[in-house]
Amino acid sequence: MNRICTSLALFAAVLACFLGGCATVSMEEAFEPVKTGTAGRTGQTPEWRDVSATGATVDAAISEALEDGLTADEAVAIALTNNRRLQAVYAEVGIAEAQYVQAGLLKNPTLSGVLYYAPHDRKIWDFEVVTDFIHILMTPMRKQLAEAEREQVRLTVQSEVVGVVADVRRAYYQIQADQQMRELWETVLEATEAAFEMALHLREAGNIPQIAVMGERALFEDAKLRLAAAEAAVVADREHLNDLMGLWGDPASWTITERLPDIPEEAFDTAHIERRVLEQSFDLDAAYRSVETAARRYGIEQVTAVLPEVEVGMAFERERETETHLKKKEYLTETEYELEEERGPEVWWVGPALSLPIPIFDQGQARRALARAEIRQQWDRYTALAVELRTAARLAAYRLRTAREVALSHRDVIVPLRHRITQQTHLRYNGMFVGVFDLLRAKQAEIAAGQRYIESIHAYWMARTDVDQLLMGRALSPGQISPAGMAAGGPVAGGGGPGDGH
Amino acid sequence: MRTNSRNNTSSRQRITRRNILLSGAAAAALSGASAEEAPPGGEAASGTPPVPWAEATQAEYPPGEPGKDYNPVFTPNGSTAPYKIRDGVKVFHLVAEPIVHTPVEGLTIRTWGFNGGTPGPTIEVVQGDRVRIYVTNKLPAETTVHWHGILLPCGMDGVAGLTQPVIRPGETYRYDFIFSEHGTFMYHPHFDGMTQEGMGLTGMIVVHPRSRDIPRPDRDFAIMLHEWFIEGGTARPNALEMTDFNILTMNGAAFPDTHPLVAELGDRVRIRIGNLSAMDHHPIHLHGYYFKIVETDGGPIPPGAQWPETTVLVHVGSARAIELTADNPGDWLMHCHMTHHTMNQMGHNSPNMVGVEVGELEQRIKKLLPDYMTMGTRGMRPLQEMNMPVPDNSVPMLGFKGQFGQTVLGSMVTVLKVRETWPHYSDPGPYVFPSGSVACTATERELRSDGITVDWTDFEPASASGRQDMG
Numbered sequence: 003m004n005r006i007c008t009s010l011a012l013f014a015a016v017l018a019c020f021l022g023g024c025a026t027v028s029m030e031e032a033f034e035p036v037k038t039g040t041a042g043r044t045g046q047t048p049e050w051r052d053v054s055a056t057g058a059t060v061d062a063a064i065s066e067a068l069e070d071g072l073t074a075d076e077a078v079a080i081a082l083t084n085n086r087r088l089q090a091v092y093a094e095v096g097i098a099e100a101q102y103v104q105a106g107l108l109k110n111p112t113l114s115g116v117l118y119y120a121p122h123d124r125k126i127w128d129f130e131v132v133t134d135f136i137h138i139l140m141t142p143m144r145k146q147l148a149e150a151e152r153e154q155v156r157l158t159v160q161s162e163v164v165g166v167v168a169d170v171r172r173a174y175y176q177i178q179a180d181q182q183m184r185e186l187w188e189t190v191l192e193a194t195e196a197a198f199e200m201a202l203h204l205r206e207a208g209n210i211p212q213i214a215v216m217g218e219r220a221l222f223e224d225a226k227l228r229l230a231a232a233e234a235a236v237v238a239d240r241e242h243l244n245d246l247m248g249l250w251g252d253p254a255s256w257t258i259t260e261r262l263p264d265i266p267e268e269a270f271d272t273a274h275i276e277r278r279v280l281e282q283s284f285d286l287d288a289a290y291r292s293v294e295t296a297a298r299r300y301g302i303e304q305v306t307a308v309l310p311e312v313e314v315g316m317a318f319e320r321e322r323e324t325e326t327h328l329k330k331k332e333y334l335t336e337t338e339y340e341l342e343e344e345r346g347p348e349v350w351w352v353g354p355a356l357s358l359p360i361p362i363f364d365q366g367q368a369r370r371a372l373a374r375a376e377i378r379q380q381w382d383r384y385t386a387l388a389v390e391l392r393t394a395a396r397l398a399a400y401r402l403r404t405a406r407e408v409a410l411s412h413r414d415v416i417v418p419l420r421h422r423i424t425q426q427t428h429l430r431y432n433g434m435f436v437g438v439f440d441l442l443r444a445k446q447a448e449i450a451a452g453q454r455y456i457e458s459i460h461a462y463w464m465a466r467t468d469v470d471q472l473l474m475g476r477a478l479s480p481g482q483i484s485p486a487g488m489a490a491g492g493p494v495a496g497g498g499g500p501g502d503g504h
Numbered sequence: 505m506r507t508n509s510r511n512n513t514s515s516r517q518r519i520t521r522r523n524i525l526l527s528g529a530a531a532a533a534l535s536g537a538s539a540e541e542a543p544p545g546g547e548a549a550s551g552t553p554p555v556p557w558a559e560a561t562q563a564e565y566p567p568g569e570p571g572k573d574y575n576p577v578f579t580p581n582g583s584t585a586p587y588k589i590r591d592g593v594k595v596f597h598l599v600a601e602p603i604v605h606t607p608v609e610g611l612t613i614r615t616w617g618f619n620g621g622t623p624g625p626t627i628e629v630v631q632g633d634r635v636r637i638y639v640t641n642k643l644p645a646e647t648t649v650h651w652h653g654i655l656l657p658c659g660m661d662g663v664a665g666l667t668q669p670v671i672r673p674g675e676t677y678r679y680d681f682i683f684s685e686h687g688t689f690m691y692h693p694h695f696d697g698m699t700q701e702g703m704g705l706t707g708m709i710v711v712h713p714r715s716r717d718i719p720r721p722d723r724d725f726a727i728m729l730h731e732w733f734i735e736g737g738t739a740r741p742n743a744l745e746m747t748d749f750n751i752l753t754m755n756g757a758a759f760p761d762t763h764p765l766v767a768e769l770g771d772r773v774r775i776r777i778g779n780l781s782a783m784d785h786h787p788i789h790l791h792g793y794y795f796k797i798v799e800t801d802g803g804p805i806p807p808g809a810q811w812p813e814t815t816v817l818v819h820v821g822s823a824r825a826i827e828l829t830a831d832n833p834g835d836w837l838m839h840c841h842m843t844h845h846t847m848n849q850m851g852h853n854s855p856n857m858v859g860v861e862v863g864e865l866e867q868r869i870k871k872l873l874p875d876y877m878t879m880g881t882r883g884m885r886p887l888q889e890m891n892m893p894v895p896d897n898s899v900p901m902l903g904f905k906g907q908f909g910q911t912v913l914g915s916m917v918t919v920l921k922v923r924e925t926w927p928h929y930s931d932p933g934p935y936v937f938p939s940g941s942v943a944c945t946a947t948e949r950e951l952r953s954d955g956i957t958v959d960w961t962d963f964e965p966a967s968a969s970g971r972q973d974m975g
Binding site for chain 2: 189192193195196199203204207210428429431432434436438440441442445
């Protein structure tokens, strides 16, 4: 008996090691594929501070980057290492890794036992050791499922990282555009101020009526408010970027000194954009994994729907055998009979134990149907995402081409034309055909043209970021590509990415 | 009707003209007789039109010859129309056509004129000359020519639709009549006058008297006044303009490109001025002289009725002739006295800057507009001095650099140059002023000796703030 027990125990241990392994969860290793995957797409490497023990070096890098003006790449790098919401998303990788390891672990056998204290000083041991046989049987399939799920999580996280990269770039461009707009509003303010003061001088000399002065002042005060609004826009944009970069306090006082980049010499190649986007899409890959996991679940479900659990094990009982016989006891007058127990040796009873559900009412047909339906659902979602990506790709490419032409038209035609109009107005002013107010207003029209130009450059870079985001692997729904090319791109690390079925 | 017209209008005229046409002695008798004479009946005058030029038609004078019958008139900046003589008839050819014209250097316009210019050539004849004037129309529009002030058969009057059909583009018409009266007249289209006169289809007519008794002037000038709106930077006059004219011309030229009127000391000078401006009469003022207004386009004014003036108002559609003796040597300005008419293209859309102190605001505006200069705070001053660029083909407020500095004049201005000896009509150059005869700054001694004290306490010279003020 003991030999049986010992060998069973040994067998169980070997099995455990063999199947489960001395599995450990290495977060750092789990994160590596995400690092390399996103680095390949975005040129930037995310750092999971909680596991990579690089916290101090990350902070040092941030301080250094903030010393001279913040560049777009620096902003992205800071966000990938310092945005806490994103760090929380990185943890998903660790969680998925743990789940993967968990899937490979065998369920522990259960020991249940009772010790009866019976009368007559008897002790009855009653215990059993069982293990879920189905669980063991399903382990390889479960591991495959977990691997697919882990891969899906990695893809989703990479997509989130791409989303943050794109959002940071958008926020950076927004700041640049609004700073440049603010500069021009300052010039507008100078022009309206000059006109107002000129009107004051004219009024002092008695040459114009009060109402003319009020008119110029109204324009001047309007310009002040426009400048204030422009300043407010810059402040809001900065805070948004600070939020994305996870900065506050002193480090949040960075400056951006560069202007919006010029429209590139060469037009961006949008040939075969749909295919390129589909090939690169993390979201689409993840959606495909959803289909895969649903299929694997179905595979598991085909067994576990009918037999969710089959417990197999050994039952043990240890009891002292007793013999009870009547003992005659003779007394003087009477005879008493007493039950007397004779204690025998303690004996082990051992036998297999089995428990399983009997599929009378529920043969698991519903659960299997559910699993099949889920496969179909994931497949449709996958297809829908593909269509959405195609549409988004076409639209983003179109908007990019258009934005480029518009910006070049501003640069090459409209702004120089407005400049020449100012020059011609100056000639007419010299000839005294028009007065100084007309001249200042022509200048303001030129500045307004400059503002439209900046807006068009900004729109170009927003459109470009949309295309880049799609090609880096994160989806944009067509509705997110606004006419101005300023895409929302989805919130950071909060979902909004499609196909997030787990 | 015809009778009335003879009595009312022509009787007075006939008195005067008969004196001239026939001998002076018979004039009095005839004038007396004609006043009571009953006009001949219509049917009795069959074949003889009872019209003012009847006598002239019958008189049959030979074509007048320059030098012999008249001293030729000088049209500054213009020309006299050439003619041929065919059977005792002077044959002229006027061509109404689009032209390119330069009223003043720096401004060239595309407009309409006669025979390549505006005004057209002066038609110069002698009273009694028969003329045949061919008018060719090369304009893009129909036209006619009306002979302003000329007595002629109604069919030759040149009013489109009323007295003749229009001369269509490509057609040549013929006008036949006799210049029966002497005087200063004009010619211009009478179809779409606003456009066609406005574009420059104008010309002077000078008819010299046939009679030798009327003294001939030593210098005879013909000037056609005109006004234009040419927006700065454009090359086309806008004939639709009704009030805001910005270039005004004498014989199509604006000062300083108006050719001077030149005379010798002691010359009898006659200046004939016609005005075919669209909307403005012009009071033409001459410095240094008073003159007599001796003639209108209705005829000569009797000496006793001649009005002495220094300024002759020439109404729209009128001609005036003035005479003076050039006894005061020098360069004498002759100009329209409406001050806006002595300026070249100026806009009226700029604020009134006179007297405005701009201060350091000028520098701040220069930051926005690097070439900016405040202008107008001291009135109008010539910009050419400062070399300020202006739009192409525009001449804002030109000046003329005289020997003493800038004049600030343009448009309807010219100069009567009287010289001791200059037997030509060409420009003798600037007057050489006798020393000591030119106004100059008063010296302190002079002020003191005359008891003149100047209180400078409130005076602030314009350049005190150190800024560059253009105007």
